[in-house]
Amino acid sequence: xxxxxxxxxxxxxxxxxxxxxxxxxxxxxxxxxxxxxxxxxxxxxxxxxxxxxxxxxxxxxxxxxxxxxxxxxxxxxxxxxxxxxxxxxxxxxxxxxxxxxxxxxxxxxxxxxxxxxxxxxxxxxxxxxxxxxxxxxxxxxxxxxxxxxxxxxxxxxxxxxxxxxxxxxxxxxxxxxxxxxxxxxxxxxxxxxxxxxxxxxxxxxxxxxxxxxxxxxxxxxxxxxxxxxxxxxxxxxxxxxxx
Numbered sequence: 001x002x003x004x005x006x007x008x009x010x011x012x013x014x015x016x017x018x019x020x021x022x023x024x025x026x027x028x029x030x031x032x033x034x035x036x037x038x039x040x041x042x043x044x045x046x047x048x049x050x051x052x053x054x055x056x057x058x059x060x061x062x063x064x065x066x067x068x069x070x071x072x073x074x075x076x077x078x079x080x081x082x083x084x085x086x087x088x089x090x091x092x093x094x095x096x097x098x099x100x101x102x103x104x105x106x107x108x109x110x111x112x113x114x115x116x117x118x119x120x121x122x123x124x125x126x127x128x129x130x131x132x133x134x135x136x137x138x139x140x141x142x143x144x145x146x147x148x149x150x151x152x153x154x155x156x157x158x159x160x161x162x163x164x165x166x167x168x169x170x171x172x173x174x175x176x177x178x179x180x181x182x183x184x185x186x187x188x189x190x191x192x193x194x195x196x197x198x199x200x201x202x203x204x205x206x207x208x209x210x211x212x213x214x215x216x217x218x219x220x221x222x223x224x225x226x227x228x229x230x231x232x233x234x235x236x237x238x239x240x241x242x243x
Contacts, residue, residue, distance in 0.1 A: 008085035032211025039204035061212035063106035069099030077159035089155035094223025130171035137165035
């Protein structure tokens with residue numbers, strides 16, 4: 001564990017991500033392109049939904065990462081609260097805009113997919129409603145960071161908000177199990193017995209999910225590096241003013 005916490009040191013983090021970030025970024029490009037091209041151009045139309053079902057290759061990965069991004073922010077925030085490691089707080093801050101974009105993609109693609117299937121762009125379904133609240137919490141989280149000048153205070157308050165928002169992140173993931181009523185279908189991928197998605201769709205979907213996960217990691221690493229540089233720059237400016 002001692003070697004793991006070494007990466008909480010900003011200098012060690014920057015040295016490691018100097019070579020790690022390009023690897024993750026290029027892997028994200030290749031894997032995501034493979035999954036989306038495979039899914040959109042080399043899978044058959046569904047016998048019920050036709051070609052509309054292919055939006056699953058965007059919708060499911062983005063929705064999954066929107067939820068997991070918030071969980072990652074929660075873990076990083078708790079590390080900050082317990083260990084006071086600045087890199088963890090900055091990583092949580094960097095993950096928020098990525099999670100917000102993933103949530104926007106999931107909401108948009110869900111509406112595009114839902115309109116021909118349900119006959120409406122939006123319904124106050126438990127999962128959709130909790131996902132919309134998660135979107136608003138992302139906005140609030142980003143706004144709270146921007147409104148507080150002291151970074152440590154901002155990290156403390158956003159950690160509290162992150163804890164509260166986790167309830168809606170989990171509801172977005174498991175609402176279909178809590179409420180049987182609702183337009184939204186059950187989980188497309190499940191460990192339960194029975195085939196929910198044919199392998200013709202499942203294989204490229206897994207590739208797309210891996211690609212979106214790599215995109216998230218690459219953007220968070222890049223964002224955290226930017227936050228570290230910004231904090232160093234502010235510290236240098238403050239020293240010059242004091243001198």
